[in-house]
Amino acid sequence: MATAFFDRLADRIATVDSVVSVGLDTDPTRIPDHLQDKDLPQWAFNRRIIDATHEHAACYKPNAAFYESADGWRSLRETIAYAHGKDVPVLLDAKRADIGNTTRQYAKVLEEVDAITVNPYMGRDSLQPFLDRADKGVFILCRTSNPGREDLQDLELDSGEALYKRVAALADLWNTHGNVGLVVGATGPDELETIRQSVPDLPFLVPGVGAQGGDAEAAVEHGLRGDGVGLVNSSRGIIYAGEDRGKQFAKAAGQSAKQLKQRLNQYRDVE
Numbered sequence: 303m304a305t306a307f308f309d310r311l312a313d314r315i316a317t318v319d320s321v322v323s324v325g326l327d328t329d330p331t332r333i334p335d336h337l338q339d340k341d342l343p344q345w346a347f348n349r350r351i352i353d354a355t356h357e358h359a360a361c362y363k364p365n366a367a368f369y370e371s372a373d374g375w376r377s378l379r380e381t382i383a384y385a386h387g388k389d390v391p392v393l394l395d396a397k398r399a400d401i402g403n404t405t406r407q408y409a410k411v412l413e414e415v416d417a418i419t420v421n422p423y424m425g426r427d428s429l430q431p432f433l434d435r436a437d438k439g440v441f442i443l444c445r446t447s448n449p450g451r452e453d454l455q456d457l458e459l460d461s462g463e464a465l466y467k468r469v470a471a472l473a474d475l476w477n478t479h480g481n482v483g484l485v486v487g488a489t490g491p492d493e494l495e496t497i498r499q500s501v502p503d504l505p506f507l508v509p510g511v512g513a514q515g516g517d518a519e520a521a522v523e524h525g526l527r528g529d530g531v532g533l534v535n536s537s538r539g540i541i542y543a544g545e546d547r548g549k550q551f552a553k554a555a556g557q558s559a560k561q562l563k564q565r566l567n568q569y570r571d572v573e
């Protein structure tokens with residue numbers, strides 16, 4: 303039987319002593335000039351970023367939005383294989399879900415990656431093919447990092463509970479294979495704490511530190527499960543750290559990943 307995703311993630315976190323998720327949000331317009339004439343500039347960029355950051359990376363998190371083109375998907379496939387070659391899990395941030403017939407197609411991408419983000423808005427059946435993959439991680443959007451999260455996620459249900467809390471409770475219920483996590487932004491530290499209290503056993507993916515200015519201490523304190531499993535993501539803050547440094551761009555990304563790891567490790571309980 304394949305090892306469960308969160309067990310593999312726990313091993314990776316221990317190996318690199320890091321909970322940093324390096325976000326590969328590779329915008330074609332922000333790739334340095336000297337790589338623009340490569341066959342696949344996004345792949346050329348990502349390869350150099352992976353070379354420079356992998357020893358600090360608990361996982362890579364490419365966001366599917368940046369690869370929605372023929373060359374983009376080719377670049378993404380090369381990137382995934384290269385990350386795996388360095389023993390780093392890949393979490394595809396795709397925020398998928400749809401009616402059953404469609405979502406079964408979406409879930410096929412789990413053949414390629416180790417984990418995925420999904421959107422709970424359409425309910426359990428829209429997530430079932432992902433949840434059924436006991437060997438893969440499924441991170442359900444719970445309370446996101448963007449300002450507009452309040453429009454829906456904070457709405458009070460008749461029971462008085464906020465919608466995001468109901469999502470957390472449902473995710474816990476749907477976690478029959480131990481493969482479910484939550485996406486909870488670092489920009490709402492109080493809610494992050496509240497959600498952690500309600501679902502102590504779910505690992506979180508916490509985006510929003512770095513470019514969005516979220517709370518790194520809260521991300522670690524509440525984002526990680528009791529056994530230390532969880533992820534804190536930074537994308538632009540790492541991969542574009544050396545945007546003004548020409549051919550040295552990847553070195554700067556490596557330094558930025560290392561700095562984030564050290565910053566987060568100040569707050570981790572590591573024996």
Ligand SMILES: O=c1ccn([C@@H]2O[C@H](COP(=O)(O)O)[C@@H](O)[C@H]2O)c(=O)[nH]1
Binds near residue numbers: 485539
């Ligand atoms: O609530 C959410 C869910 C997902 N994201 C994604 O994480 C990264 C954050 O990038 P930064 O450059 O570190 O801000 C990006 O892919 C988002 O789509 C999120 O930010 N918040």
